[in-house]
């Protein structure tokens with residue numbers, strides 16, 4: 001959730017059940033981003049779209065996914081004889097280097113090219129610089145609406161004759177922090193991510209295997225927990241979330257321990273948990 005916009009990234013088979021279990025109203029979702037077309041990342045999508053339709057959604061929905069998903073969605077709607085009762089806009093993800101796919105007044109989202117067996121995209125969310133905050137304790141009473149807006153933009157205030165009236169820094173507090181989040185879906189270990197994700201606040205990175213299975217990880221274009229931690233450390237990230245664990249691991253603690261040995265600020269992305277980034 002950013003500025004009250006709701007993003008759903010990837011939509012596996014159980015997504016709808018989990019959304020309802022954790023009481024996330026599906027109609028609030030404005031944007032769905034699909035990283036790649038392996039079943040565990042998109043097979044829940046059609047069910048979700050049909051549910052939104054049955055719930056008589058009217059709000060537009062934007063879907064970002066590899067271009068091959070477009071005809072799949074169209075074919076399934078056609079086969080069901082369903083004309084969705086809400087506007088669905090499909091945005092095929094641009095092949096090749098990183099590109100901005102969505103930009104608003106508050107955020108920009110760009111793709112992160114990943115190394116996997118099928119075209120796969122990560123997503124980097126960045127908040128734009130925020131306004132300077134008015135320091136209410138110091139604000140003189142004679143400020144107009146325009147004056148206030150100038151202060152928020154970081155400008156000093158001048159009189160009509162060009163005399164300095166107020167210095168911005170005397171009346172404002174520094175802007176809140178612009179936060180960033182990188183979602184790195186299925187990928188082989190890719191050191192290029194370190195420079196691409198430099199200074200990101202929170203990285204979600206897959207950690208399918210323990211490092212003892214490194215060979216299997218590279219053969220299947222997945223990563224180990226240690227490799228995910230190396231990426232986070234190399235990027236100078238603040239925090240790391242691990243996910244996409246192989247079903248072989250009934251106990252996830254060893255994955256967490258392995259990553260924390262390299263990058264202590266690591267947590268497991270457990271379903272139903274929420275993580276908030278401080279401003």
Ligand SMILES: [Zn+2]
Pocket residue numbers: 036038116186
């Ligand atoms: Zn995959």
Ligand SMILES: [Zn+2]
Pocket residue numbers: 038040041186244
């Ligand atoms: Zn997967």
